[in-house]
Amino acid sequence: QDAEVVRTRDPQSLAQCDVVVDVGGEYDPERHRYDHHQRSFTQSMRSLRPDKPWTTKLSSAGLVYCHFGSQILAGLLEQPEDGPVVKALYDKLYENFVQEIDAIDNGIAQAEGEPRYALTTTLSARVGHLNPRWNDPDQDTEVG
Numbered sequence: 001q002d003a004e005v006v007r008t009r010d011p012q013s014l015a016q017c018d019v020v021v022d023v024g025g026e027y028d029p030e031r032h033r034y035d036h037h038q039r040s041f042t043q044s045m046r047s048l049r050p051d052k053p054w055t056t057k058l059s060s061a062g063l064v065y066c067h068f069g070s071q072i073l074a075g076l077l078e079q080p081e082d083g084p085v086v087k088a089l090y091d092k093l094y095e096n097f098v099q100e101i102d103a104i105d106n107g108i109a110q111a112e113g114e115p116r117y118a119l120t121t122t123l124s125a126r127v128g129h130l131n132p133r134w135n136d137p138d139q140d141t142e143v144g
Contacts (some may be wrong), residue, residue, distance in 0.1 A: 021058035059105035
């Protein structure tokens with residue numbers, strides 16, 4: 001709760017961080033590095049937790065959820081991490097919320113072929129509206 005959040009891609013700054021998410025080009029849970037942007041990255045919930053059925057390639061959000069979701073839910077609910085309530089909620093949240101983030105972040109289409117309609121109000125779209133445009137001369141993310 002007292003963590004300092006640093007937004008950077010600078011390798012020297014990242015090396016000083018305790019946890020790095022979505023940048024840095026490495027997935028190494030032992031060192032708390034949770035990036036999914038390597039060509040060799042193919043992890044899914046099922047590959048990391050064989051008791052789970054989902055094969056959607058994980059995004060960094062999915063990686064963090066996979067590694068810490070049960071622990072966080074258990075703390076919030078004041079329930080045992082291996083108890084039935086936490087297990088059920090963990091699965092429901094992944095299947096109905098986090099998996100969508102994983103799929104969209106990895107460019108996985110919702111349907112085969114031509115989309116029937118546009119999704120413009122997804123969580124990813126709403127977060128994206130908060131980011132500066134790629135060609136905006138002012139890339140300061142602290143403004144606003």
